[in-house]
Amino acid sequence: MEPRREPSTGTPARELAPAGLATAAGYAAEGAPSYARAFQVVVNVEVEPRATVPRRAPEASARADRLWLEHARAAAVIDEEGCFLVRGADQDWVRVRLTARTALSAALPPNGGGMIIAMSPDGRRLCALTEEDEDYWIVVHDFHAHRASPADG
Template identity: 70%
Template sequence: MTDEPSGSAPAPRPAKAGLEVVMHGVAEGLPSYARAFKAVVNVEVAPRAIVARTAPGALQEADRLWLEHARTAAVIDDEDCFLVPGADRDWVRVRRTAHTALSAALEPGAGSVVIAMSPDGRRLCALTEEDDDYWIVVHHFEDRPV
């Protein structure tokens, strides 16, 4: 573990999502952002949950389902922390707050994705926009040691 976040200053997306950036505790040897992205965005991905983007309260429901699946998959640790990509796509450790809404970090337009990874790099839970839906995607990196 290092005492500084991986990479440079975090992108503004954590702030948009109501996340608190934690300036320590990022593990070395984590899966790259490119690898995490590929695990979430590929033709073989099957979402754990789907919310129609046109449904009333769709963003709130997507946030609720993301949190439920992120907790179930142990992406969020006992201190409410997990990892998100920073400005240069290195991982930054963040903490959930009372104002966290991961959907706020989605860029406008279909195809946006927000990836959250467990602090140990073994699991991720993402919120994506897919055509007319929001998808919750969970992935386990099988090659990461326990």
């Protein structure tokens, strides 16, 4: 019998408040990679972005938000209820829901170098919005597609 899991009752990390996400009832993925593991995937020197937006381009943050949403949906990071996992204030992951005012770029620090990692509710895929040098990067990763990698251990 599978052990009973308690619904996620945490809140997103404080720095995510400007992103306009709503905390959602439900379960965080049991056995999902830790936030630290997801962070390592995104900051890996070999990572290649799925898409980029020059930060100095007109409406760059809005374009980055649209691209992140497009890639997160295409990679099945966002479920049918508009929910996904983000870094929690008191735990690795907390379940959140998109709202009409969701803009992940609003939670990035003004001086650059920030990132927001969204994990699929099943803990298999991520889609991150990062700031790298002069660009916003959209990074997508499927943990199951990369199982053979020694770095996944």
